[in-house]
Amino acid sequence: MKSSRVSARVRALKPSETLALGARARELRAQGHSVISFAAGEPDFDTPEDVREAGVQAIRAGHTRYTAVGGIPELRAAIAESLKRENGLQYAPSQVVVSNGAKHSIWNAFLTLVEPGDEVLCPVPYWVTFPELVRLVGGEPVFVHPKRGGVKIGPEELERAITKRSKLLVLNSPNNPSGAVYTKEELEKLGEVIRKHDLYVLSDEIYEQLVFGNARHVSIASLHPEIQERTILIGGVSKTWAMTGWRIGFAAAPADLAEGMERLQGQSTSNPASVSQFAALRAFTGPRDSVKSMRACFAQRRELIVRRLCAMPGIRLVPPEGAFYAFPDVSERIRAARNGVTDSASLSDFLIDEARIVCVPGSAFGMEGHLRLSYAIGDKDIEEGLNRLEAALDRM
Numbered sequence: 001m002k003s004s005r006v007s008a009r010v011r012a013l014k015p016s017e018t019l020a021l022g023a024r025a026r027e028l029r030a031q032g033h034s035v036i037s038f039a040a041g042e043p044d045f046d047t048p049e050d051v052r053e054a055g056v057q058a059i060r061a062g063h064t065r066y067t068a069v070g071g072i073p074e075l076r077a078a079i080a081e082s083l084k085r086e087n088g089l090q091y092a093p094s095q096v097v098v099s100n101g102a103k104h105s106i107w108n109a110f111l112t113l114v115e116p117g118d119e120v121l122c123p124v125p126y127w128v129t130f131p132e133l134v135r136l137v138g139g140e141p142v143f144v145h146p147k148r149g150g151v152k153i154g155p156e157e158l159e160r161a162i163t164k165r166s167k168l169l170v171l172n173s174p175n176n177p178s179g180a181v182y183t184k185e186e187l188e189k190l191g192e193v194i195r196k197h198d199l200y201v202l203s204d205e206i207y208e209q210l211v212f213g214n215a216r217h218v219s220i221a222s223l224h225p226e227i228q229e230r231t232i233l234i235g236g237v238s239k240t241w242a243m244t245g246w247r248i249g250f251a252a253a254p255a256d257l258a259e260g261m262e263r264l265q266g267q268s269t270s271n272p273a274s275v276s277q278f279a280a281l282r283a284f285t286g287p288r289d290s291v292k293s294m295r296a297c298f299a300q301r302r303e304l305i306v307r308r309l310c311a312m313p314g315i316r317l318v319p320p321e322g323a324f325y326a327f328p329d330v331s332e333r334i335r336a337a338r339n340g341v342t343d344s345a346s347l348s349d350f351l352i353d354e355a356r357i358v359c360v361p362g363s364a365f366g367m368e369g370h371l372r373l374s375y376a377i378g379d380k381d382i383e384e385g386l387n388r389l390e391a392a393l394d395r396m
Ligand SMILES: Cc1ncc(COP(=O)(O)O)c(C=O)c1O
Pocket: 041, 100, 101, 102, 103, 104, 127, 172, 175, 176, 204, 206, 236, 237, 238, 244, 247, 248, 249
């Protein structure tokens, strides 16, 4: 037998560090430890009652068979309508392809657009999945670093990273892990570079409803028809409606790319779960009260976590404006450590072992010296977790 029967392609795939840390937290809890996990990548709320009820009704009404591959027409139309209302974007329902979560939509998009050897520009810090999926489809991730101390890239950084092989820029605003939200002006400047160099954009806007304070979400596709013509926009229900388990996401794209993604889906997974589609239809068409109250709750927690982190010595934080993550720079504390902590991964291990708090190391997102703390957990846990963090950092 060959040394490994797992394909080289799959062997090269890194396991998701965020999922692994979540599993470690569950394991420690099962052993009776009081663990506070800042590793959550999903809202701690229940799916709104009316949306859950729509799922139950779909089962009762017998919506339990295959549907159209790209989703039921009503859902595709509702998503197109929502993109028009929220972002001023015109898409025909046929340009919206519904998949098994936004992650699946991203996979479809990469496989449809990226040729082997193409370079895909990934701004740092990046969501863990982007570079892994780029490699899996034979592309080459090229990391674009922001200016020192920043978490967003500008046109100069982008321009410098572009080569003849550059095909696609991956934008993610609001951002996981930094919570950064690109302004219209910032996107316009990036848009100029994109047009000049004939690039495509994968714009992951899954956190579009979770923006706080004065920040506003702007879709890069809405800036100019020529940019929309080059953009695959990714969205979904997982974060906004606390529906991570239902597995519904979508891609909205120019007609030829949408057709390609649908064809690919037709030969791989077929339609996303029928029942989940009816629940998502209710999410997009029903009242948004619960979305508003979840957002208000995240806004309060964001204030709490920002206030506490900013008060800790040796920690720098670009205050997050969206999503539900804070991404403090703790490099000064790491440099001062006398207990063997040398980087974000060893700091994360130390915090789990010594303080029973789980934070994701910045290295998982391509940015050393940082930690990602999700505030999709209760206020009391945030307070207690930050008390433990502060005390543990003092013990380093
Ligand atoms: C930036 C980003 N895109 C996509 C996803 C995946 O969403 P879904 O659960 O709908 O696949 C996540 C989840 O963490 C995310 O943070």
